[in-house]
Amino acid sequence: MEINSHVAVVTGGASGMGKEILENLVARGARVAIFDVNSAAGEKIAADLGDDVIYCQVDVTDEDSVAAGVADVISTFGAIHICINCAGIATGSKTVGKEGVFPLSLWKKTLDINLTGTFNVLRLCAEQMTKNSPVTEDGGRGVIINTASIAAFEGQVGQAAYSASKGGIVALTLPVARDLAGYGIRVNTIAPGLIETPMFESLPEPVVESLSKTPLYPQRLGKPSDIAHMMIAIIENDYINGECIRMDAGLRMQPK
Numbered sequence: 252m253e254i255n256s257h258v259a260v261v262t263g264g265a266s267g268m269g270k271e272i273l274e275n276l277v278a279r280g281a282r283v284a285i286f287d288v289n290s291a292a293g294e295k296i297a298a299d300l301g302d303d304v305i306y307c308q309v310d311v312t313d314e315d316s317v318a319a320g321v322a323d324v325i326s327t328f329g330a331i332h333i334c335i336n337c338a339g340i341a342t343g344s345k346t347v348g349k350e351g352v353f354p355l356s357l358w359k360k361t362l363d364i365n366l367t368g369t370f371n372v373l374r375l376c377a378e379q380m381t382k383n384s385p386v387t388e389d390g391g392r393g394v395i396i397n398t399a400s401i402a403a404f405e406g407q408v409g410q411a412a413y414s415a416s417k418g419g420i421v422a423l424t425l426p427v428a429r430d431l432a433g434y435g436i437r438v439n440t441i442a443p444g445l446i447e448t449p450m451f452e453s454l455p456e457p458v459v460e461s462l463s464k465t466p467l468y469p470q471r472l473g474k475p476s477d478i479a480h481m482m483i484a485i486i487e488n489d490y491i492n493g494e495c496i497r498m499d500a501g502l503r504m505q506p507k
């Protein structure tokens with residue numbers, strides 16, 4: 252699918268990978284809506300990028316909030332062709348550890364934002380995509396890209412909830428692609444490794460230094476632009492569907 256002149260929703264677009272992909276989309280002629288809870292950052296990005304970007308204060312876990320955001324996009328830009336799910340949180344706690352048992356509230360929050368939030372947004376965006384006239388030779392009406400993590404495959408100590416939430420995103424990719432194939436909507440997921448975004452800012456420098464040596468090659472942390480590059484390829488290449496692509500420079504996470 253061509254990017255130019257089409258409309259994208261990017262969740263988590265106020266920071267990190269979401270911000271990077273939205274800037275790439277705008278540079279290629281798309282109009283983009285940021286769905287994020289961080290209104291200060293979202294409004295600033297929208298103001299900086301001009302009329303092609305709107306900020307919608309959306310909590311991805313909330314049905315009414317996402318529906319209101321989608322309605323805002325339709326009234327401003329008229330359609331949705333691309334949905335990119337980047338909103339997410341990183342959480343950690345051992346199942347049973349020195350600090351006690353894993354808090355069920357943390358489990359529910361992690362699953363709610365990362366997994367339910369992803370499905371909540373993609374289903375309401377897909378509903379709008381079904382109304383599009385085909386925009387590709389193959390009858391394509393839309394593209395959905397989700398962000399999982401390699402923790403879906405090699406979760407580390409303390410990552411039970413995070414890994415389950417990301418594993419759920421990997422697992423829903425094929426059945427949702429099957430559900431939406433008849434409408435010409437493709438669904439893919441990226442599983443990033445270690446990417447240098449604000450999520451990393453809370454980690455001490457020596458930890459970041461040692462993590463950056465763990466990928467096979469190139470031996471560095473990934474950049475948000477590495478992920479955006481793959482997202483652009485997925486949008487433009489109509490033959491990628493129902494797939495989960497690792498973006499980790501060959502990294503296989505160890506238990507700790």
Ligand SMILES: NC(=O)c1ccc[n+]([C@@H]2O[C@H](COP(=O)([O-])OP(=O)(O)OC[C@H]3O[C@@H](n4cnc5c(N)ncnc54)[C@H](O)[C@@H]3O)[C@@H](O)[C@H]2O)c1
Nearest residue numbers: 263266267268287288310311338339400443445446448450
């Ligand atoms: N950075 C990494 O190394 C890494 C690795 C693998 C996977 N990921 C995943 O990639 C995605 C993007 O991560 P990032 O590093 O760019 O993170 P980030 O913290 O920079 O950005 C996440 C954004 O999501 C938003 N958000 C959080 N909860 C929300 C909610 N309920 N509704 C709407 N917006 C919400 C935040 O406000 C923030 O702007 C996440 O899903 C993360 O789990 C990150």
